[in-house]
Amino acid sequence: MDKIRLENVTYRYDVGTPFEQTALEDVTLSIEAGKITGIIGHTGSGKSTMMKLLNGLDSPTEGKVYLDGACINATKKEWLAQGLEDEKYKDLPKNAKKKAILKDYADFHKNLCFRVGLVMQYPEYQLFEETVAKDIAFGPRNMGLSEEEIAKRVKEAAAFTGVSEDLFEKSPFDLSGGQKRRVALSGVIAMRPEVLVLDEPAAGLDPRGRNNVFESIVDYRNKTGSTIVIVSHSMEDMAKYCDRVVVMNHAKVAMVGERKEVFAHVRELAGMGLDIPEITRLAELLLAKGLPLTDAIYTVEEAREALLAVWKGGGDK
């Protein structure tokens, strides 16, 4: 099932100025529901632009973006025209019909940013409230939820990212870098988005912080069945956590598929300015030395299993 679909999407910056630039060119792409999709590509490949299109922060210059089949960037007119054809409004009298369609249009756009949660790069810069709890509550409060529900969501979101409740009354500015990151992430998770889009969620964190952040994202997906989109240029992280991978190169989709399919082309990826995971390089070295490795290897765990299998085979000879 497609959660999000981009159809022939083109995005240009500064149209009509000497600085005009195409960030996305005729991109058609589906993001599958309930999966973790990694979007990788070098800086300027268009991946960050794509992210902003997913929750309507920005609209494509051309093309359409769909969320659950509904077009995010449809104009009121287009939405109305489509609504009039829709079965859903069939039984309403003409005037009420138009009203109902337009109300749905307004609601859809109001809720869009809550349905598709966006965690930008270095999200700790968005913190501003006096206390951690208030900051996490900011999104839910904007949704117009009851105080009770807000409190519940804050607790739940903090639990996902491992923000201890002892920190709730502290100022977010007194926390360490890793803690701030987790509070910011909680602030988006608290809106319980159906789709969680993250831009380099672990940038600048130390190894433990990195693992914590990625594990809380996986945990959120597993417990809520949400769709996750992670934008990154770290192939090591993508290899470890993603189900599907989209490779962006020069404003276009260069590759898309299950993780295994995409990483099988690891050398081509390296040609697009991406880093090959160190473990893949190790596997290539071992292959060159004559070890009978068959599968492409891109995580430590896969390497371990492949080598253990080989070892057994070797021992049996």
Add this chain to the structure above:
Amino acid sequence: MKETFIKTEELSFSYQAQTENEKIPAVKNLSVEITSGEYVAILGHNGSGKSTFAKLLNLILEPVSGKLFVDGKERTGELTEAELLELRRSVGMVFQNPDNQLVATLVEEDVAFGPENLGYPREELRTRVDEALATVGMTEYKDYEPHKLSGGQKQRVAIAGVLAMKPRCIIFDESTAMLDPSGRQEVLSTIRRLNREEGITIINITHYMNEAAEADRILVINDGELLLDGTPDEVFSKRDLLLSVGLEVPQSAELVFRLKEAGIDLPTDALSSPEKCAEAIAKAYFAQCKGGRGNG
């Protein structure tokens, strides 16, 4: 035998806590010696005190106690302004955020900033700026505005700005943390070249393990104390200790440890590069193949 360039004796530093009248120790009695021309990596998790330690080395922060020697001269205690400037000139520093360390609105004027402060005549400024930009490969960008450059390019400009002061040592304070892979490679290869070709002492503070593996020596700092000091091979052989302080070993080394845990006999004393790890694994594999065949 090369001479010691930086030496610290029981260096300590504490931050003033924001509310109470309390001090938070960040660096505790650190004693370290760094040889001239050495390439040292400092590893530690966020908040381990590694950046604080680095800022003590050119007195951007003043130590609470302990002694600092640079180039054989003690630099703690009362210093004249000339002495302080000489210290900062010879021990340069490149920071994490490329946007927050460029001062001028044009690349070449930014590179000139350090030497201008030191009051060199104009002809000297010109040659220093040109040389520094050439060393980092940014000559063609000299008339650019910094905000129009990529992250990696900005960091190279920042490096040129330090180079133009002709330092003997450059400290990189997580200078690659905010860069993409290609930007990181740009900066790392520049660092390597400065160390090998210009003989500049390098102190690279990082939490990327494979970056630390490039150094001659790794210092691991945890809670303001020196936890490990050794070659990358020595340091990465202590995987469990590194894990316990929020760090890790490079992927290849991690694989060797996991294979060992699965019962395969592998040496763990030389795991600092994928090549070395491959060597160790291949050797054990073929030895075992031979052994297996012998038995059968």
Add this chain to the structure above:
Amino acid sequence: MRGMTLGQYYPGTSPIHRLDPRAKIILGILAIVCSFLCKTLFSFCLLEALVLLLVILSGIPPKLLIRALRPVLFILLFTSLVNIFMTRGKNLLFEYGIFHIYEEGLWNALFMILRITSLILMTSIFLTYTTTPIALTDGLEQLLSPLKKLHIPVHDFAMMITIAMRFIPTLAEETERIMNAQRARGVNFSTGGLIKRVRSLIPILIPLFVSAFNRAFDLANAMECRCYHGGEGRTRLKVLRYNVWDFVAILLLIGVGVGLVFANRLTFGGSIL
């Protein structure tokens, strides 16, 4: 945002572009004086001829120059209305209730429009369009450097402007990022009453201030690391040098000013014609 260029600088190599920034600051001041010297239609004609000459010399597309006038459109409209309705003169043209329009009022309004537009055009040509902000700061610092003897911190002032200019694009980018992040958390900047809109700025301003302070702190460290210790003993990579043409241009403009004073005395029939 990467394409953003500071100010309105229009790159070029025209004779005006090549003048020393200090000379251009002086020329800008002289241009202001000139436009205030004009009192008669004849002298205004001379002034407009000068403006036209400068436009041609600078090679800046007139379209861009007209853009420079846009922000003062309101002021122009307002002052001309004030002039038309408030000036009392001899020759009453129109009267309705409390409104009186005299011929002098119309002239005054016209002169005011000509004065303000030529003033803005000339200063824009000398300063913002042909001089980079950096060159302007340098020029200002060196022009004001005699004031250092009076213990006026000219250097620190210039340093502040340079840093501000260096950080404007960075902070603009930052503002956009923060706005996007808060919009993604449901802040709506474009709807609601005034109070609601002002309130919606808090989630932008606080993070922006925090980040600006952090940046300032980082920058201070970086400057200290690069041996910054105030303006004393500091040399400069780029030193400004006057050229013969700078003096020629200044003398010419002074000449124009003197000419305008004489032109004011020439009368052709009427007092202001």
